[in-house]
Amino acid sequence: MNREMTKISSITKELINYFLMHDAKDIELKIKVKEDKTEINIHSENIEFTEEDMENIKSLLNVGREIENDEYYCQVIGVNSEGEELSAIGVMVDEAKIKWNKPSLDISLIRKR
Amino acid sequence: MTNNENIKIQSSLMIIILLSISFIVMAFVLEPPQSLLKGLLDIIIAPDILLTDYIAVGGIGAAFLNVGLMGLINSFLLYRFRIHMHGLAIASIYTVMGFSFIGKNIFNLWPIYIGGYLYSRFKDLEYKSIFLILMFATTLSPVVSEIGFGTYLPRHIAIPAGILAGIVIGFIIVPLSAQVMKFHDGYNLYNIGFAGGILGTVITSLMRGFGININTQNVLSYEYSLHLCILLIIIFVMFIIIGYFKDNNKLKEYRKIFNYVGRTATDFTQLLGDGITYVNMGIMGLICIIYVILSKGYFNGPVLAGIFTVVGFSAFGKHPKNVLPILIGVMLSSFFNIWDISSTSVIIAGLFGTTLSPIAGKYGWIAGIITGGVHLAISMNVGMVHGGINLYNNGFAGGIAAGIIIPILKIFEKEN
Known part of the structure; x- marks a missing residue:
């Protein structure tokens, strides 16, 4: 697996950990690998999620891409099974959209190459 | 990058630049230029x-x-x-500056940076994406100096050999550090120190195989303790003042920092803002000073390295609630074992032992205190394995400690 795909794999693993930590009863994951970017979408119809979680996740995922942290954070995320490293995902993606329609949650991420 | 980000980079970098210039000005005030140059040369060839x-x-x-x-x-x-001056960058530059008191110098950092550059070209990565890792990787810069100036080889062979060794280290350290992260689950903040310890052990073993003996040493200063203590107090009080003026209306939110476990991706500049981060850095610096004074220790190069590293990582995971249990654990255990609590080795074991602060952040005070004790025992023993060529000896020890303690703590975690 090349470095870029390793990073995509780490990001998705961290997202899955996050959903499982919030008692998601079903999880759908979709990854589209394109020439210039990769789109990741994760969705659950039934997840334990609060206003506070929403505020937290919005701020963490929208910090903006930082190339300089790419390699370091790639080492960090997905290692632990507790879904605590969302801030690391935030600096590894270019766009993040979060839709919360209680009890369903949908997160879409775009990472440009 | 927005204009605001540009300003942010300027102001955070400016603090470091001003601090660096202050050190240079103090150097010229303290000693004449000729003496400084001779001293700098002595540092380079040590x-x-x-x-x-x-x-x-x-x-x-x-x-x-x-x-x-x-x-x-x-x-x-x-x-x-x-590079954005966020938590990781702040942690890396303060760590480098701290260790410039005990092993990193203007000569031995370059081979590792060059090796990293070659790795980035080889793997088609942007150099800036690995540069912060390389800054930490200068933990192994003594390898360059030891081979270059510490062996019996003729200088014209030894110096190029030392440089080559540094380049090889820079080339392999990035994937190596990724590999070892899994061992401690990210609970050891100085992961590159763990990677450096393993790589240093291999290098030392190979060199010993060729009859080149590398052993730890104890070259310490004691005469400027009071002056250094006062200097540190001034710096850290300044940090608190800077933090206050950066966003004074948010300082009442400081206690929010205690909610963070502090594992390896806890960037306080992003999570809480620059103001709270600088206040935390200042407070943590003052806590370190109190710890050294309570231990009846001296302020010297290694202790300054430890304090600057703690302060840097106070932008990236460390805060009083997750650091104090580790410091207490080291102090308590040193009462019951053979090591002298006031010795520089024990004091820096405490300061650098805060690499394990995420364990206290996650599992609480008792786990943190026990972790501090375990870390002290390991750190006092593993130096001889790599012979002291890995400057982040406590990062190595911390990785071993976390790798053992975390699985045990997980046994007692509730399933739901």
Whole structure:
């Protein structure tokens, strides 16, 4: 697996950990690998999620891409099974959209190459 | 990058640049230029094995000059690569500046940076994406100095061999550090120290196989303790003032920082803002000073390295609630075992032992105190394995401690 795909794999693993930590009863994951970017979408119809979680996740995922942290954070995320490293995902993606329609949650991420 | 981000980079970098210039000015005030140059040369040709206090090797002026120049060189590179001065960058530059008192110098950092550059070209990565890792990777820069100036080989062979060894280290350290992260689940903040310890063990073993003996040493200074203590107090009070003026209306939110476990991706500049981060850095610096005074220790090169590293990582995971249990654990255990609580080795085991602060953050005070005790025992023993060529000996020890403690703590975690 090349470095870029390793990073995509780490990001998705961290997202899955996050959903499982919030008692998601079903999880759908979709990854589209394109020439210039990769789109990741994760969705659950039934997840334990609060206003506070929403505020937290919005701020963490929208910090903006930082190339300089790419390699370091790639080492960090997905290692632990507790879904605590969302801030690391935030600096590894270019766009993040979060839709919360209680009890369903949908997160879409775009990472440009 | 927005205009605001540009300003942010300027202001955070400016603090480091001003600090670096202050060290250079103090160097010239303390010693005449000729003495400084001689001292700097002595620092460059010193083998740099742990513990080599540059204040003892080249004099306090030359040590300050080295710290200031290292700060400026790395600030320029951070600026050149347009690296955001967020938590990780702050942690890395304060760590480099701290260790410029005990092993990193204006000569031995370059081979590792060059090796990393070659790795980035080889793997088709942007150099800036690995540069912060390389800054930490200068933990193994004593290898360059030890081979170059510490062996019986003729200089014209030894120096190129030392440089080559540094380049090889820079080339392999990034994938190696990724590999070892899994061992401690990210609970050891100085992961590169763990990677450096493993790589250093291999290098030392190979060198010993060729009859080149590398052993830890104890070159320490004691005569400037009070002056250094006062200097540190001034710096950290300034940090608190800077933090206050950066966003004074948010300081009441400082206690929010205690909610964070502090594992390896806890960037306080992003999570809480620059103001709270600088206040935390200042408070943590003052806590370190109190710890050294309570231990009846001296402020010297290694202790300054420890304090600067803690302060840097106070932008990236450390806060009083997750650090104090570790410090208490080290102090308590040193009452019951053979090590002298006031010795520099034990004091820096405590300061650097805060690499394990995420364990206290996650599992609480008792786990943190026990972790501190375990860490002290390991750190006092693993130095001989790599012979002191890995400057982050406590990062190595911390990785081992976390790798053992975390699985045990998980046994007692509730399933739901």
